[in-house]
Amino acid sequence: MYFVPDDTERCGFYECEACGSRFLHLQIGPIMVCPYCGETPDMEIGPDEEMPVIEEHAKLCKVLQGEEVEQYDALLSLALTGGDYNWI
Ligand SMILES: [Zn+2]
DSSP: SSSSSSOOOOOEEEETTTTEEEESSOOOOSSEEOOTOOOOOOOTOOSSSOOOOOOOOOOEEEEEETTHHHHHHHHHHHHHSSSSOOEE
16 A cells, blocks of 8 residues: 555545646545645745745545555556556
C-alpha cells in the first residue's frame, strides 16, 4: 500500500486538474489541495515576491470502499514507480 494505510476501508480517489496527478486520500471531500502541485507555501520567499496562494485543484473522482481501496492503491503505486502507465 502506498497512499493509505493497509486497513483503510474507505478513501477518496482524486484527480488534480492542474497537474493531472491521481492519488488516494483518507480525507473525503469534493475538492482538496493537490499534494503534488498544491503544496504548503514556501516560507522562504522574499518580501518582494507574491504571497503564494493555496489552490485546491484536486477533485474527488470516486469514493473507494473495501477491495477497491487496495485495487486503486496498487494501480496508482505501480504507475508512480514506473511500472505500467497504460492503465491511465
Ligand atoms: Zn496537482
